[in-house]
Amino acid sequence: MKRALPFVIIAAVLGAGLLTAWYLQRSTAETPAAPPTTNASPAASTASTPTTANPAEPGAEPPQALGNANAPVTLEEFGDFECPPCGILHPVLKSLESECGPTKVRIIFREFPLVPTHEHALAAARAAEAAGLQDKFWEMHDMIYENQKAWHEAFDVRPIFEGYATKIGLDLERFRRDNSNEVVEQRIFLDGKRAHALGVKGTPTVFLNDREVPFESLAPETLKSLINSELAAHP
């Protein structure tokens, strides 16, 4: 028996390791309709455990939103303008927005710049929010994401964002001033507070009707089918 014991221990650890990997993998592939996992390990919750949105931290008010406030489906994205997966998600959300229409789907963007991991993420968030003060948040949001590769490597992004501001017809002087505006800072801070309250660890993190969508489910077809399920449930 003693000769076999080490092999039993090794087999048990192998089984536990495979089970953990399977569980973590499964938790990223779960649909958002699944109930929140209450006994998840810290690692599992970091990977992607469906979380219910916490109204205690509402984030910046009013949120940067597209679509009707009474739309049956709300997609709330916590994004970082410099994160490549967020850039990939951008056209997906754009096409969903135009396909479903503003009466059915509302899209909210929350600032979650991964600072200092992404050195230009905060500048990008400020630029978008500063454009928002001139009612052109989404125009700037689209510009920044669509040109992510162009500015990501730049040493100084300010002239680039000012170029975008000119292109979308902003008052450039006001845009420059608003980049360090307290309202802009406060909006980013409040969105960050909401992100932390919800346990958002990375970007992009998307909540569909207050339930976290696992990263794996952000593929266009999967996300669309999740939205269709929600629309069917809330006609």
Added chain:
Amino acid sequence: MEETNQPNVARRATTLYGAAALVSLIGLADSIYLTVEHLSGRSVRCTITFGCSEVLSSPYATVRGIPLAAVGAIAYFIVFSLATLAAFGYKGVGKLITLIVAAMFLTTLWLFYLQAFVIGHFCQFCLLSALVATTLTVLIIAVRYQNREQ
């Protein structure tokens, strides 16, 4: 004299191998977590250091398409298995474990260099793995030292 010293040396070696097995479990858990994070493609946020995203999305995070973390997980599992066998008195695994741990330590040094001087960012999970590999190296050196004394 030899008769009284040998069981002590053997007991100490067992303890050291047992410790190595336990320490390698930390590395295994860390590597599994990093592998899943890598495969999920999510941008990870460090809580202690800054630079998880840079390090984990760098070209050095994969070897021919395989996440380096997955290679690490396999290595830690092998070390765990060998250390467990050695702790239970199985002969002939000592040299193999020494070779594998030496290779892991050299890889750790290389990865630390990459983080410090090439990528310019540190990932806390990678640093934990480096700490585990270093501890394993110290434990295996201690075992070899014990055996030489014997």
